[in-house]
Structure formats: structure tokens, C-alpha cells
Amino acid sequence: MSRHTGSKLKVAVLAATGMVGQRYVSMLSDHPFFRVAVVTGQSSVGRKYGLATAGANLPTSEEAKTLTVRPTSADALDDVDVVFSPLPTDVAQTLEPELARAGFNVITDASPHRMDTDVPLMIPEVNPEHLQLLDRQRKVKKWKGTLVATPNCTAAGLAMVLKPLHDKLRLKRVIVSTLQAVSGAGYPGVPSLDILDNVIPYVKDEEEKVEMEPLKMLGGVSVDRISPAKFEISAMVHRVATTDGHLESLYVETEERFDPEKVAKLLSNFRGEPQMLKLPTAPAEPIIVTAVEGRPQPKLDRYAGTVPGMSVVVGRIRKGLDSNSGRLTLMSHNTIRGAAGSTILTAELMYRKGLLG
Amino acid sequence: MSRHTGSKLKVAVLAATGMVGQRYVSMLSDHPFFRVAVVTGQSSVGRKYGLATAGANLPTSEEAKTLTVRPTSADALDDVDVVFSPLPTDVAQTLEPELARAGFNVITDASPHRMDTDVPLMIPEVNPEHLQLLDRQRKVKKWKGTLVATPNCTAAGLAMVLKPLHDKLRLKRVIVSTLQAVSGAGYPGVPSLDILDNVIPYVKDEEEKVEMEPLKMLGGVSVDRISPAKFEISAMVHRVATTDGHLESLYVETEERFDPEKVAKLLSNFRGEPQMLKLPTAPAEPIIVTAVEGRPQPKLDRYAGTVPGMSVVVGRIRKGLDSNSGRLTLMSHNTIRGAAGSTILTAELMYRKGLLG
């Protein structure tokens, strides 16, 4: 079936009136590969998307504003080429495989299928080769479409920084402590009474994801399975009163000597396939290293780089307690690099590899 | 020289109009051992203390309000028995030894002399025996008075929790990540433009203190010197938008097996000499262990316990990556347990041991 309309692929954004959904629609305004053809929602079904999101302050294309919000179901998706899914966990659990079975190419932010053996968990700079897992997925699942996942918002920035470190220094242990923005909990999310003048050293189910997902992403892939990377991660997570941008402080133990200057170069020189392919949403520098004292900071660095919100900013690179350990702080935009942005970048990569449509 | 007036010792609070200074004066209102006889300041010299601090919202005794603010110098201190010094670093550097030489018993929050070989660095529950270092101090320095120090506000809560852990499990490594309140920077301190909707992963000179001071406090003392504890600390500090209460998340490696349930009991059963002596400012439980999900939190726990601000609250005790490691989060009031409160408790301990007056 030919799904193209002119030169752009048609995409559906599920839960498009939600916080991350709005981010998708905004980032896809005037996209060179994709055109938002369908938006779905829940309470606003039947309304124009522009009215349903009136008052939101992300820029949205005029075309998207005139779309009518549809219910979130396979029937409502017409013949779109890609489905972006920032669905709530419980809905995603059953609906996403159903959509893949029905022939849709689904790329999801939701957590239920991230650790499934035959679902690639993608940060395109980190593990583009994991897309070959789709062969197995087709064979085993016998779906007409595909299901590909984007990691947890904290794991996304972490995996990006661990990739070059692991390749070069061989990681043994990573002790990470996070300071996460309230947007990570969606909307309405964190009550203001809970977070004003406060810190909450807990986010439900978060530590497990941060400890597991990067190991899958940094794992090797063979014909039909992923071998998780062999190092260990300990995560202690905290919610703080910032709007956007997760900050993570890392203590790492490595097989090779940790030399802060070399690590700074290693990280700032890191490039992935999206940079090679010059994908539209690929930032020139996936990792920006700053030497300014007291940086990175969410307010100052969350939009750093050539594609706002897509670069991870790293600072305070210094030695650990011995020569084979080190410390650094990273900051990554949780709803862009940690959600909509990475998902769109994965779609761009799949498009270039002929895996869509 | 007899310095007593009636049954209470006379104390001077230096920099008494500052944020920590006000905390001292407030905590010393109606104290059973001490009476504030002298307050010093800088810009408000000559004014009544009550007027100089009008608008502050800590309760202050009527007697203290009528004191005239004096300049911060030896001459102005009359014959007080104890001097509490929350002076700025540069002033403390030279003035505190000068006061000790002149015969005053100085207990200081300031940092310059904390690591001096012959200055006890005190958290009374942790290292009461370190006061015997004063013998050496008198001998070597030939001061008529004494100089005793209180640790950095972050190190204070940390040392309290590490003490029972080290005694029982023998610490090897401690990886700590902090989320510190703005009051830790004094007043005016952190500009609001820097911290609203933001996190700063840096506090000047803080990490060095957090990594060094607990080792001195947990060290053994012989006749004339401290042998620092043998484990290692790595600190990564962050400033967040909370008013009071430093939160610290720890990853610890231990010689003995780390059993979360046993550690919970170990910490909640911890008692020190101040509890045995029933000192006025000693909380019934120096460490309160909470099992409530997502606790401790600065807003909810900063005043927990029988003496508000003096108990360290610990939660999220859990296993680490192997059986000899563990994780936990602690929260401690930075201007009370981390400054004025611990200093007053040290003075109470010294009073009971006959080291004052």
C-alpha cells in the first residue's frame, strides 16, 4: 500500500494534546520528512487541535491547528506511515502491539515494551545498529508493522554520555544521582504543594529504568538478540523544582584510566550516525562539554546547541577517588532529548534506512 | 577569674545580626546553662539588637532585644564565658585565635581552623572524646582560652550517619551527592535569578570540606593528635531552590555486609554522650529513620524530633550493587544541626565536662 502524500510521510501523534504530545506536534511543524496527518486525544475528541491546545505556548503549524482530534484507536489512524506514541503506560501496554500487528510503524515513549527482547530501544547516536532487531521482531511477532521504543527520559541523557565512555574506557560501575524536572511527571503531574521549597528523593519505578535501560542500549546485537552491556548502574533519583531539564551527577569506575582532559575531548568529539547522515533533528554536537564553573544548569543549558533540547551538556569532569574512576555532571532536556526529540530522530533514521512506509 | 553571673554562664554571639547569628540568639533564649550577654555586629553597631533585627521571624528573648550591638573585637566582649562565632571566613581566620589567646572559649562555625591539628572538630554525638585535644592545644598554643570548631553544614549531618555505620560495618568508600538549601550560603547569599527554576551543581570549596571533615571527626584521638578515619569520601554537591535543609544521597561500600533492616535499626538506635547526659539541646533521637515512601524531604522533615532541627532524618535505606554496599538518603537542618545547634550542643557538653568558665 502506498502511504505517501507528495514527498512527506504522514504521521499520527497519539495523546497529542498532552505535554509531550504537544512537543511532537510542535517539532514536526515544517519537518522535511514528515507531516502530521492525525492527532488523537481523549477528552477533546472532535475538537480542532488548535482549540484543544489553546493557551499552550509551543509554536504549532497552522495546518496542525485545523486537524480534528480523533479517538486513540487503530481505526482512527487512516493510512499513516508512522505513529508517535507518548501514551500513558496502561494504554500503551495493549494498544501499541495491537497497532504494530495492524501494520503501523509505532515509535513509543511509553515504558511497557522498552525491555521486550525484540523491541529496539533507541537513541540514534548510541545504538543505530539495534534497528536490525526488527528482522527478528517481524519473524517472531508476525506483525505487519513495527514497534520501536525510546528510553526513559533520564536514561536517554545517561546512555548518550555512557556510550563514548564505555567504548573507550570500559565501564565497570556507574553511581548516578539525579535532579529531575517536574515536567518529567507529565501534566498535571507533581502538585505544587509537594515541590515548592522541597526536594522529593523518589520517583516511582524510575530507578529500575535508569539502571536497566542503558545496559540494553549499550549492549551488542546479534541476529536475533541483544546482549546487555556488562557493567552495573546504581541510581538514586530526586525530583526538584525545575520545569525542564534533568541533571545527573555520575561517579564512574572504569577499566581504563580516567583522564579528565581526555574524557572532555572524547565526549565533545562524540558523533553518531545521525550526525553522519545530517538528519534534520540531529544536533551538530550530541554532547556539549562546558568548562564554565558551576555548569551545566537546567535553566541556562537546556536549549544549548544547534537543535534546541537535543544536546546533552556535560561539565565538572574530574577525577574520582583513584585513577580508574571519575566524576561528571550532565544535563539533558527531558521532554526533547528524553522523549519527543529522540523519537523523531529515530523516525528520521528509520526513514533514511528505508524502514518506514 | 570568676565569670559567672548567678548560675548561668555569660555568652557572646558574634555576627549576631546575621542569619546564623540570629539562630544562636533565638536558641539561647531561656537556655538553662547560658545567657546571651553580648552581641556583636558590623553595620548595626550601637543599635539595640531588637531594632537591628526587626522583621526577622525567629523568636528572640526580650532581654536579648535590649542589648546594644557592639563591634566584633576582643575589647567588646567583657568577661563572657563562651564566644559563639559564625563569622565570615576572612575575619574568623585571624580574630578567632586572637580571642582564644586573650582567654576566651571560642566555639566557631567558621571554616578556617576546622582542620587545624589541635582544634577539635565537634559533633557531640560523634566524637565527644576529641575534646581532650584541648590539652595539647593549651600546651602548644599557650592560649589562655580555647578554640573548638563545628563542621561544615553538609559534613555535620553526614558525619552523624557515618559514625554508627563505620563503627559497625567499617566503611571503605562513601559516594555522596547533595541537594543543598540556599540558607547554606548565608544572606544575601544565592541570588534568586540563579536558583529559580534551576539547579547549580557547584558550591565553592564545599566538596573539599565534605570529603575531609568527616574523616577527622570519625578519626581516633591519642594524647596529642587525631588519626583520620581510613575510608574515602567522594562528594558531588548541588544547590537547589529550598530554603532550609540539606538532603544527601549516599552510596556506601563497607567491609561488613550491608543489611538494610539492620542498618535501619543501627541508625535509629544510635545515641551519643549528649543523650546520656540529657543535654538541653540534645534530641532524643539523633537519627530518625523513616519508612515512609519518598522521605526524608526538607519541607516535611527539617524540624522532626524532640529538638527541632537537631535530628538527622534518614530514609530509602536499601542495598547497593553487591552485598557489601548500600544506599540511603539523609536530610539535616543546615543552620541548626549544621551550625548553631551543634555549636550550642558542644558548649553544653563542654560545660558539663567543666571545660568552660
Added chain:
Amino acid sequence: MSRHTGSKLKVAVLAATGMVGQRYVSMLSDHPFFRVAVVTGQSSVGRKYGLATAGANLPTSEEAKTLTVRPTSADALDDVDVVFSPLPTDVAQTLEPELARAGFNVITDASPHRMDTDVPLMIPEVNPEHLQLLDRQRKVKKWKGTLVATPNCTAAGLAMVLKPLHDKLRLKRVIVSTLQAVSGAGYPGVPSLDILDNVIPYVKDEEEKVEMEPLKMLGGVSVDRISPAKFEISAMVHRVATTDGHLESLYVETEERFDPEKVAKLLSNFRGEPQMLKLPTAPAEPIIVTAVEGRPQPKLDRYAGTVPGMSVVVGRIRKGLDSNSGRLTLMSHNTIRGAAGSTILTAELMYRKGLLG
């Protein structure tokens, strides 16, 4: 029927696990007139109150902690003498009259019946004489019990300040602009994403209440009805990122000359029947006037006075654009003076007047 147990009246707190409900239970710990005998809730029915509110940081009596949470219905209330109702609007609408009909003395924070012709809307310092409306209520409604209301949290502090002003200067117009705390919206209430680094110039249905309720409270009462006060109020409300304490800035036009010094005296000398009767929850000064520059402030003044949270603090009293107008700023604790505290004070007044039990 005799409902007393020993010397204290038995009270029920509805929705006792909610934010205001917890405030009631805490304020009623060790109360000289009342004893909490029944607590009701919704999702926590059947659990112990202490467990259902574990982690809350208001002090609660051990006795209250052992109560089992009951469903919110007439059947569950046994023979309590007073029912405190901070119910959600929709539930209060029908349940409160039902309870009054069944014989309970209900005092409510909820809004549905505040403006009912035969329901007294009480701030005990402002309009104690309005309780005589209960004669009419009994006659018309033929209820066995009674229904009495507490005003909106913003209207409460405002009415307190307007009372002495209107008595002495005869108000013509009041232009009030508010800066309201997030606790005014209950829990979970205002999402943090909405209020961090932001102000919302709107609170649903709030302005109507602020413009109407004080006129009823300051109105005259005859045997069977209230004649609303004759002046006018314009309200513009704003939600800001404070936890507790509503601040209100007023421009008032008066019949008599507005002399700031005289107004300061008038307000600070204001006393009501609760002060005369020395009711337990009556603050010595219902209105505290501050001359400190830049005050009142929520963080510094919300617990001012002899009964924390019960005094309204006023500052910045100054002239308006002509001699018969003036300006001032007031700050009042919205969940204490604006809710639980005023309701308890009303119950105390009714108790003393023999209107309960």
C-alpha cells in the same frame, strides 16, 4: 439526648485526611472544649487515621491516630455534638443540609450554603451577632440540627480588616488585588508546571465570593434576615508560588477621612467577642499592624501572634489619591484563619453561647 462524654463535646471531622481536614484534627489535639471522636474519609475508609495520614507533618494526637476512618455519611457520625465539614463543593451541597436535618450541628468551610439566607456566615470577631439567624433557620427549615458557614479563605482575612474600617470610616468602595497561596486550591491542587516561575491571574469562582461574602458578614441582622453592608467590592485575584498565606492589597474609599496613623491604631486595637470571652483559639490581637518596611510577607508573618495562623497582619497603611481614600496590605493564613481556625473559633463561640449539644 445527652451527647457529652466527660466534660468535652465530641466532634466529627469530615474529609479528615484532606489538607484542611488534617489541619482540623491537629488544631483539636488537646482542645479544652472538644474531642475528635469521628474522622471520615473516602479512599482510606477502614484504615487507622494515623496510617492514612502517615507522612503528614502536622502534629496529631495519639488518640486521633488510632481512630478508624469512616465513610462520610450521617450513619457513621454516631452522636457527635459538632461536625466540621471541609467537604468538596459537590458533596457539601446535599450532604450538609441532610446532616443538619438529621440533628447535627454542622459548621462548614464549603461554599454551597454560605450565601443562603438563613445560614450565618461567621468570622467570630466580625459578626458574632449573626448566630441569632439560627432561630430563623430552625423555624423555617425545621431541622433538628444547625448549619453554620465559614467564609472563603480570601474573604475571611478581608472581612476582618474591613470590619473596624467600616464601623469607623464607613466604606464606599474597596478595590482589592490578591496574591494567593497554592494551598488555597487544596491537594493535589495547582500543578507545579503551572506555577513555577509563574503567576496565574485567575482562580475559578473566587472573585465572586470575595466580592459578596464580606458584605453579608458586615451586614446588619434583624430577627429573621441579614441586610448586606452597602459598600462595593472589586476583586482581582492571582495565584502565586507561595505555600501558605494569602496576601491582599486594598485601595479603599471611605465616607470619613482616612488618616493612616489613626487607621493603624484602629486596626491594632480591634478586639472582638472571642477576645472578650478568651476563647481558646482566639488570638490576643486579631489584627497585628506592622511598621516594618516591606511587610507583611507570607513566609515571615503567616504564624504571627499568640495563636499561630489566627492573626491577620497588616502593613503599608498609607493615603490614597484623596483624603477619603487609603491603601493597605494584609496577609492572612488561608487554611487556618481562612478555614479550620475560624471554624473552630465559631464552634467555641457557639459552645459558650450554649448553641451546641
Added chain:
Amino acid sequence: MSRHTGSKLKVAVLAATGMVGQRYVSMLSDHPFFRVAVVTGQSSVGRKYGLATAGANLPTSEEAKTLTVRPTSADALDDVDVVFSPLPTDVAQTLEPELARAGFNVITDASPHRMDTDVPLMIPEVNPEHLQLLDRQRKVKKWKGTLVATPNCTAAGLAMVLKPLHDKLRLKRVIVSTLQAVSGAGYPGVPSLDILDNVIPYVKDEEEKVEMEPLKMLGGVSVDRISPAKFEISAMVHRVATTDGHLESLYVETEERFDPEKVAKLLSNFRGEPQMLKLPTAPAEPIIVTAVEGRPQPKLDRYAGTVPGMSVVVGRIRKGLDSNSGRLTLMSHNTIRGAAGSTILTAELMYRKGLLG
């Protein structure tokens, strides 16, 4: 003297490393009329501007980064055509007239000379005709250059909205209550301890400016003087925990009937000379009227419109207590429309009128 270099005028930005100074340099990057040729500072004299402001997060041209910071004095300004001055009050007081005397065209954000009889106080959409006051200025002062002022950051947004209202409805009284961002106090400005979980109902000297400056701006101009507008303003100002964007709620009394729908049209249709002349920094709509409930809000609306930060956003337009009064809320970016942006727009207007160079 010919000061032009190529086609662009050369400008100096004084105090260019400060918060507003950085805003100027950023807004002047790639400006069609102006080129930043000189930047001055205090503590960073002699350093490269890019290094002196490293870590700031406003975009700055590469050219500006290479400028060496000079001391703030006439000697250091070479032959620039325009001087933008966001100097501190005390320095501005004497230096600005000195610079004008020496031949520089100074446009200032500072307050000392705003109300001087022969200094135009400009919002280009509001009172472009006031520039003719420069004739008198030259005659009386005998300066070789000129001195023009930009109003207080709160007065700027207010004057913009009052202009069409006064022209059409004839204002009698304006009662304004403000909620101002911390950036209005500069850097370091408001201590975080003062504003977290708090509101301060006071900003030093602010109310006087807000009450006076709009009357000058809306006044008529004759050959040699301004006749202030005849209505009255009452201002009650508050500092809140927002970073940027001052919100102001107005109660207005008018000679003509206040019809909310007509006022909405009147405001959204308002255009000034900058729009007619299509000046580079002129927003398409100086006033944007929103009908979305609960708007405007600083976080969502501060960058609304075609030139971010230059449009004033107005909402909640509604009737007052009688037919000749009304209410509305406005929000305006305090460091753009309230400072650097308006000043640059004034310079653009002067350039087009041949008043520069």
C-alpha cells in the same frame, strides 16, 4: 563629524556585562541600523566581552564577543553615534549629562533624568512626538549631544495600555497592583531567601515612578514643555518569584463608558509610529489581547508576538463596579519592553527621524 562606518551607526553599550547590558548586546546582534562598537564595564575592564560574559545564555554575535571591555567614561567611547545606558542610578545621575554635553546621543534606562523637564521619556508607540522636546534641550542645555530616557520597567507596559484607553475613554483614575519579576531588581538583586515561598509587597521607590512616569508620557507637548496627563494613578507593587515578566492588574475609572468588547478591540487594534515605519524592533501588535481563561501569564506570554518580549499581553478585560469603570490584567517583559527593547526602538525611531549621527 562623520561617525558612520559603512551603513550602520556605531553604538556603545554601557554596563554591558550587566543583566540589561547583555540584553542590549544580544538584541543588537545583526541589527540593520546599528553595530555595537564599544562595550563598557567595571570589574571586567580589559577582558574580552565574550569571556567577561561567558556562561550567560543570551545569544551574542561573534563580533561583540571579541570587543575588549572598556571603562565607563566619555574618553572610552570614541566616536560612537549612540550610547545605550543601563547604568546604576548614582553613576547615571552625573555621567549621562556629561556625555550629552560632550556630544553623545545618550538613551538611558536609568531613572535620574526621566522626569527632567527637557528630557523626552519615550515609548515610541506612545509618545513619538515628545522627541521634539530635544529642540528645547539643545537650546537650554547647550549640549552638543542629546539625552533621551526610557521609563521604569513597570511604567512601560502600563503606559502602552493606558495610551489607547486615555485617547478613547479619557481616564480619570487608575488603581494598579503589580506582581513583578525578580529580574527587575537586576543582578544579584533579590536574594533567594527573600523570595522563595514568599511575596514582598514593596519595591523601593517603585510606586512613585509608576504613578508619575505614565502621566508625563501621556502628556501633551508644546514647543518647550510637556503638560502631564490629567488623570491619577495609584500603584501598589509586589515582588514575586518569577524570573521575567511584570504582571499588572488595573482598575480604571473613565469619562466614557467602559465596554469590555470595545476595549478589547481598541487595544488589539492599537498601532503606533514604529508599526507605521516598520521599525526593526517594532512588534506587529504592540498589544496582544488574549481571551484564554487565566491569561496573560509571565511564563506563557512573555515572548508572545512577532518580536519576542516587545508586545504587551492583555487579558481578563471586564467591567468595573459601574459602567464608567473597568478591569484588566497586562503582562509585559520587564527587561525587553521595559528596558533594552524600548530603548533600541527609540533609537530606531530617532535614526529614521534623522536625530542620530
